[in-house]
Amino acid sequence: MNVFTVDHELCRKDGICALVCPVHIIDAEPGSYPVLDKHKAVYCLSCGQCMAFCPTLACTAPGLEREDCRPLSAQDMPTPRQADELAFSRRSVRNFKDKTIPREDLIDLLEAVRFAPTAKNTQNLRWILLESRERVVQLAELVVAWMRELPRIDPELDEAMHAGGLVRAWD
Incomplete structure (x- = not known):
């Protein structure tokens, strides 16, 4: 099965696709x-x-549509100052607002996230989308309950992930 197709009417035979292929499989x-x-x-x-x-x-x-891989337009590129600001103002501490995000916005965000880089572009990610604070707390409680059992189930994993400290912080 040939997973790479070329429209002969559009192709300029310039070989750019082969030059940029990260695994160098296009001749x-x-x-x-x-x-x-x-x-x-x-x-x-x-x-x-x-x-x-x-x-x-x-x-x-394979598995991609042309609109999924659109080139970045020059007018949408952030300026060096904007890129710098985004990078330096990024934080991993999460303080969430008590505000519901419209489902359409969540779907748009998830659609964009699927193009984020992963190891070898495997995209072997799973997302759990919880749409209420109560569901987030419920999931957190389930995870903490699992971590409480971890010393008995898998002591090495318990130690490696410092589950006891996480449980104490939760408590």
Whole structure:
């Protein structure tokens, strides 16, 4: 199965897709259409890098649509000062507002998050979306109950994750 396709009417045969492929599995000879050998297809990360860099949107990777890998437009790029401000003002301490976020906004955020980088672009993440403070507290209580049992279930994991300290902080 060929997981990489090229629209011959759009392709400029410039080989950009091959140059930007992070696993170097796209073959592109000057003046020829790029190809992906079926034996190399198993190594495709489905990262969309080839699609994002193709100036004519001529190629597609498996499981991705062209609109999923749109190139970043110059006018949407943050200025160096804005990027600096975002990086330096980021905090991991979470103080949440007691305000419901519209479901449509949550879905949009989750849709955007799926393009965040992960190791080898595997995207092997799971999200738990809780839409009320009560459900968050309920989940936290379940996790703490599990951590209370951890010394008996898996002492090594208990020690490695400092579960006892987390339980004491919760209490």
